[in-house]
Amino acid sequence: xxxxxxxxGPGVDHAQGIRMIRDAHERGVTFFDTAExxxxxVNEELVGEALAPVRNKVTIATKFGFKIDGxxxxxxxxxxxxxxxxxxxxxxxxxxxxxxYQHRVDLTVPIEDVAGTVKDLIQAGKVLHxxxxxxxxxxxRRAHAVQPIAAIQTEYSLIERxxxxxxxxxxxxxxxxxxxxxxxxxxxxxxxxxxVSAQSTFDPKTDLRATFPRFSPMVMKNNQPIIEFLTTFGxxxxxxxxxxxxxxxxxxKPWIVPIPxxxxxxxxxxxxxxxxxxxxxxxxxxIKTALSRLEIYGGRMDARQMAQIGKD
Numbered sequence: 001x002x003x004x005x006x007x008x009g010p011g012v013d014h015a016q017g018i019r020m021i022r023d024a025h026e027r028g029v030t031f032f033d034t035a036e037x038x039x040x041x042v043n044e045e046l047v048g049e050a051l052a053p054v055r056n057k058v059t060i061a062t063k064f065g066f067k068i069d070g071x072x073x074x075x076x077x078x079x080x081x082x083x084x085x086x087x088x089x090x091x092x093x094x095x096x097x098x099x100x101y102q103h104r105v106d107l108t109v110p111i112e113d114v115a116g117t118v119k120d121l122i123q124a125g126k127v128l129h130x131x132x133x134x135x136x137x138x139x140x141r142r143a144h145a146v147q148p149i150a151a152i153q154t155e156y157s158l159i160e161r162x163x164x165x166x167x168x169x170x171x172x173x174x175x176x177x178x179x180x181x182x183x184x185x186x187x188x189x190x191x192x193x194x195x196v197s198a199q200s201t202f203d204p205k206t207d208l209r210a211t212f213p214r215f216s217p218m219v220m221k222n223n224q225p226i227i228e229f230l231t232t233f234g235x236x237x238x239x240x241x242x243x244x245x246x247x248x249x250x251x252x253k254p255w256i257v258p259i260p261x262x263x264x265x266x267x268x269x270x271x272x273x274x275x276x277x278x279x280x281x282x283x284x285x286x287i288k289t290a291l292s293r294l295e296i297y298g299g300r301m302d303a304r305q306m307a308q309i310g311k312d
Contacts, residue, residue, distance in 0.1 A: 001035070002261040004043040008188065009207050012263045014046065020268060021050035025058060027272050033153075033180070033259045035063035035103055036088055048093035055094055061151075061180075062088050063133060065103035072304065076106035078117040085121055099151055101131035104308040111139050115146035122147070131180075136310035137167035140177070149177050156181035158190060158245050158291065159214075159226060160300050172255070184249050184258035187212070187300070189220065191242035191267070192227040196220040208305070214298030222297040229290050239277045242267070246274035251284060
């Protein structure tokens with residue numbers, strides 16, 4: 001998402017995006033996540049072009065469900081899903097989508113109808129696996145009864161622990177569903193590289209975080225203790241705060257696969273290095289104890305975004 005502008009800043013140019021994706025694959029990354037709304041559309045085109053030479057060696061996930069008409073509205077009607085899957089296949093230069101997520105749950109369309117439509121696409125060979133992004137635990141169970149879900153994507157990180165409390169992780173474990181944390185670095189906060197002294201760090205024209213409570217300068221200052229802890233703890237493990245944050249997620253469950261995004265080659269390589277950071281049970285206890293003493297301030301998204309998050 002970050003490679004194409006409009007969500008987390010201006011993005012990168014096309015050639016740099018191609019280099020980033022191919023460099024990631026050369027370094028062992030095999031799972032790539034995009035969506036029709038990123039750009040919109042141009043991110044799928046970027047991913048499709050970059051991965052075309054290695055298409056059979058990678059897993060590509062994309063998403064449907066936003067209207068893409070400037071309203072930020074949702075539309076998961078079966079007829080729309082059947083239309084936009086063809087468009088995504090074309091942009092991705094492929095004959096199948098490995099993992100097809102509903103980007104946000106559309107309350108005007110029964111989730112059973114969505115799952116049934118994707119089931120038809122799976123039977124047709126156009127989609128291999130079904131996923132949901134930001135659903136409630138109840139929605140997961142209802143959809144899974146119609147078409148088995150392969151993966152749930154929800155924001156989850158050291159600074160955003162809601163999936164532990166709202167039943168989503170529990171539902172995944174019970175049903176054998178993989179969990180894909182987006183924003184595994186706290187939407188860019190946890191690496192500790194943001195300038196929290198600036199009056200306004202984010203351009204509201206290109207960066208969604210400009211209106212997110214957790215990214216106001218005052219709230220970022222209030223959340224600095226978590227950065228200080230990660231920095232100190234990381235020094236003992238010869239790892240950066242970002243690497244500790246990713247290693248912590250990887251250590252939670254074998255079926256949790258975080259998807260950090262970046263527009264920086266250096267950050268890409270730093271993130272990939274997290275797989276070499278081994279956190280022992282004692283390390284995990286130390287992190288848990290330290291975090292239990294810290295209060296996390298600010299909501300993860302603004303009211304408009306949160307209105308589209310699944311709730312039971």
